[in-house]
Amino acid sequence: MEKRKRLGDLLIESRLITQEQLKETLQLKKREQKIGDALVERGYINEQQLIEVLEFQLGIPHVTLYSYPVDESLTSLVSKDFALRHVILPLKKEGNVLTIAMSDPMDFYTIDDIRLSTGLTISPVIAKKDEIIQSIYKYYDMKETFSEQDTVISPANTGDNAPAVRLVDQILTSGLQLRASDIHIDPHEEKILIRYRVDGMLRTERVISKNIYESLIARIKIMANMNITESRLPQDGRIKLKMYATPIDLRISILPTLHGEKVVMRILDLSKVLKKLAQLDFNRTNLQRFVQLIERPQGLVLITGPTGAGKTSTLYAGLHHLNKAEVNIVTIEDPVEYELEGINQVQVNPQIGLTFANGLRSILRQDPNIIMIGEIRDQETADIAVRSALTGHLVLSTLHTNSAIAAIPRLIDMGVEPYLVASSLSGVVAQRLVRKLCRDCREEYEPSEMEIDLFQKRGISIDHLYRAKGCPLCRQTGYSGRMAIQEVLIVDESLKSLMLNNSSMQHLKNHASQHGMISLAADGLLKVKMGYTSLEEVLSAVVES
Numbered sequence: 001m002e003k004r005k006r007l008g009d010l011l012i013e014s015r016l017i018t019q020e021q022l023k024e025t026l027q028l029k030k031r032e033q034k035i036g037d038a039l040v041e042r043g044y045i046n047e048q049q050l051i052e053v054l055e056f057q058l059g060i061p062h063v064t065l066y067s068y069p070v071d072e073s074l075t076s077l078v079s080k081d082f083a084l085r086h087v088i089l090p091l092k093k094e095g096n097v098l099t100i101a102m103s104d105p106m107d108f109y110t111i112d113d114i115r116l117s118t119g120l121t122i123s124p125v126i127a128k129k130d131e132i133i134q135s136i137y138k139y140y141d142m143k144e145t146f147s148e149q150d151t152v153i154s155p156a157n158t159g160d161n162a163p164a165v166r167l168v169d170q171i172l173t174s175g176l177q178l179r180a181s182d183i184h185i186d187p188h189e190e191k192i193l194i195r196y197r198v199d200g201m202l203r204t205e206r207v208i209s210k211n212i213y214e215s216l217i218a219r220i221k222i223m224a225n226m227n228i229t230e231s232r233l234p235q236d237g238r239i240k241l242k243m244y245a246t247p248i249d250l251r252i253s254i255l256p257t258l259h260g261e262k263v264v265m266r267i268l269d270l271s272k273v274l275k276k277l278a279q280l281d282f283n284r285t286n287l288q289r290f291v292q293l294i295e296r297p298q299g300l301v302l303i304t305g306p307t308g309a310g311k312t313s314t315l316y317a318g319l320h321h322l323n324k325a326e327v328n329i330v331t332i333e334d335p336v337e338y339e340l341e342g343i344n345q346v347q348v349n350p351q352i353g354l355t356f357a358n359g360l361r362s363i364l365r366q367d368p369n370i371i372m373i374g375e376i377r378d379q380e381t382a383d384i385a386v387r388s389a390l391t392g393h394l395v396l397s398t399l400h401t402n403s404a405i406a407a408i409p410r411l412i413d414m415g416v417e418p419y420l421v422a423s424s425l426s427g428v429v430a431q432r433l434v435r436k437l438c439r440d441c442r443e444e445y446e447p448s449e450m451e452i453d454l455f456q457k458r459g460i461s462i463d464h465l466y467r468a469k470g471c472p473l474c475r476q477t478g479y480s481g482r483m484a485i486q487e488v489l490i491v492d493e494s495l496k497s498l499m500l501n502n503s504s505m506q507h508l509k510n511h512a513s514q515h516g517m518i519s520l521a522a523d524g525l526l527k528v529k530m531g532y533t534s535l536e537e538v539l540s541a542v543v544e545s
Contacts, residue, residue: 007035007106010057017044034104037129048440048471051126060105060124065089065131066475072139074098077118080140086110087132089139096120101127101135134177137170138206164215167208168223172250174205175267176243179481181308182267185220187213187260199435199482200308217254217261224252232256238335239265251335268337275317281484283523285516289488290429294318294396297369299426300389302376304401309431310484311398312337315372318396319343322370330366332359333374348374356381364388373397379415386416389424403520404428404489405509408499422499428489430520434527434537435479441471442478442531451535458522466531483532485524485541489517 008022021044022035029038039045055062074090075083077098083089087103088110098120102110105124115122171194175183180196192213194206208216221228224237239250249268254261282290293301301318303311316338319329323342331340334348334356344366346359356373357380363371364384375398376382389395401410407428411421447455447465455462468478489512491499498508513519518526524538 005057005106007054007104010053011039011045011050014053014057016049016053034107036104046440047128051128054105054126058105060126062126063091063101064476065101065127065135068101070135070139075140078114080136082113083136083140084133087129088114089127089132089135091125093120097123099123099125101125101132103127103129103132130177134174137173137177162215162219163212164219167212167216168219171206172241172243172248172265175265176246176248178205180267183263183265185216185263185265187257187262189259192216199477199479200433201435201477213260217263220252220263220265221254224250226252226254231261249338251337275313275320277317277321280314280317281527282486282488283518283526286429286486286488286518286523289427289490290318291321293427293429293488293490294322294394296394296426298389298392298394300385300395300397300424301426302397302399302407302428303431304399304404304407304428305431306400306402308433310433310482311431312374314429314431314484315396315398316340319370319372322394327369328367329370329372330363330368331372331374332356332363333372357384360384360388364393368393370394370396375399376411376414382411382414382416386411386420386424389426390420401430403509404430404487404517405505405512406430407489408508409505418502419500422491422496425491427491430487430489431484432486432520432524432541433482433484434524434533434541436481436483436533437466437468437531438471438474438478438480441469441474442466443469454535455525455529458519458525460522460525460529462529465528465535467534467536478534479537483527485520485527485538487518487520487523490515 008026011017012019012022017039025035025038025042025044029035036050040047040050051062054060068091070089071092074093077090078088086107089101091099091101093099098114098118100114100122102124103126105126111122111124171183175196178196178198180198182197184195184197184202186193186195190210192208192210193204194208195202195204218228221235221237223239226235226237234256235254237252239252241248241250251266251268253264277287277291303314305311319331319340323329323340328344330344330346332346332348336345336347339345346363348354348356348359356377360371360373360381361384371388371393373381373385373395376385385395385397399407399410401407408421408425412418444464444466447462451465452462470476470478474480492515495508495511498511521538521542524533524542527533528535528538
């Protein structure tokens with residue numbers, strides 16, 4: 001009877017929640033929702049605490065499915081729909097005992113259902129909900145896909161139940177559940193690797209048979225409106241679809257390689273792109289400076305950083321902040337990554353002569369208040385951007401440089417006259433992305449003398465730091481999600497006069513620091529001190545002399 005205790009009572013006994021919190025959650029939770037999920041959703045406990053209480057109080061072991069040897073043949077005992085509905089996965093069978101992973105091992109009705117349908121004794125173990133759902137898709141879908149893999153598959157066979165159609169759906173579903181930014185389909189001599197980029201790191205999730213490869217590529221090409229007969233040249237395309245009521249935009253790139261065509265799918269989740277400025281991880285000072293820059297009626301504002309540093313997200317958040325009925329905002333992009341309501345967006349098309357420079361000239365005749373240029377790549381675009389900023393327009397754009405100060409010589413190297421750069425440039429934001437420490441397993445430690453010294457050099461005192469540890473929730477990586485670190489350079493009158501006198505980069509940098517600019521490294525170290533990220537992440541992201 002001890003095991004028939006209710007979860008709410010166990011959590012109160014463990015002093016993780018109060019009687020009032022339990023009562024309030026029971027009143028407000030959705031009818032079908034489990035109490036554990038509802039408490040996690042309301043922020044009263046996290047999933048790791050839930051697992052630990054069940055493990056300790058009930059003596060039910062906890063497993064990590066990513067490293068658990070799952071017996072795939074057992075998927076025939078329980079249907080995929082039942083497994084998804086009750087969040088369970090059969091793991092192993094020893095004699096008459098079936099071990100199943102459950103997110104809620106106190107769901108005795110489900111345990112009884114499986115016992116009656118299989119005739120086996122059920123031994124539950126606890127696993128994280130997301131892990132179980134991902135494993136269900138992985139093992140059930142693998143069985144579905146390869147039950148037909150020995151038949152000859154024609155690229156034209158793209159009906160709803162064709163193996164290639166199902167496989168593409170599974171690959172995309174896994175990508176969304178893993179919160180991947182890119183999906184790579186890599187052909188090798190005898191196998192195909194499916195890899196996902198999560199929090200900036202690539203990892204292999206699946207290996208599939210080569211004999212479904214041609215129909216898989218054909219399916220992707222059909223979805224992206226590409227030429228399915230062309231396999232010798234690179235191709236680019238786009239797929240728009242809805243998954244779980246979420247609008248998803250996929251940018252597809254296909255490249256011929258030695259063993260076949262390699263596919264990279266960039267996932268653009270439209271529900272997550274339009275962040276507000278407050279969600280961009282700016283520290284308070286930098287946020288005020290950035291808002292002050294973009295709220296000016298004219299001038300050039302640049303976002304700099306390497307590829308994949310979140311520059312576009314920052315630009316779009318700025319546009320979203322400025323998007324009011326009384327202003328005319330026009331963008332020119334290559335490609336248009338996200339469609340923004342109320343903003344006129346132009347897609348570059350060099351094949352018909354619509355370049356950044358040509359498009360910009362036409363945009364200037366459209367009476368714009370604000371112009372956003374996807375990227376300044378050449379002298380012509382740089383010249384028009386600078387002159388537009390001088391003639392009463394607010395111009396926002398991106399540039400590839402290592403720091404905010406480096407944007408100044410970069411524009412001059414592109415051929416823009418130094419006096420024009422000094423007159424037009426309002427400010428520069430340099431940005432990098434670093435991985436966030438997993439809040440459930442980050443580990444506090446005492447910093448070394450070297451680490452204390454590193455912080456003290458930038459006027460930051462520390463008595464403890466956090467580092468990555470690894471747990472089932474973060475797939476043993478120690479990190480979950482990413483955040484930005486930034487530096488914001490305001491081009492004031494004294495900096496302009498230094499620029500006009502051809503001062504060195506070091507001189508400009510010293511001036512900016514003396515006038516309150518928080519460097520990328522300092523912003524990163526402040527975020528390390530607050531426990532958001534690790535020192536290793538910041539040091540690998542910021543190369544400072």
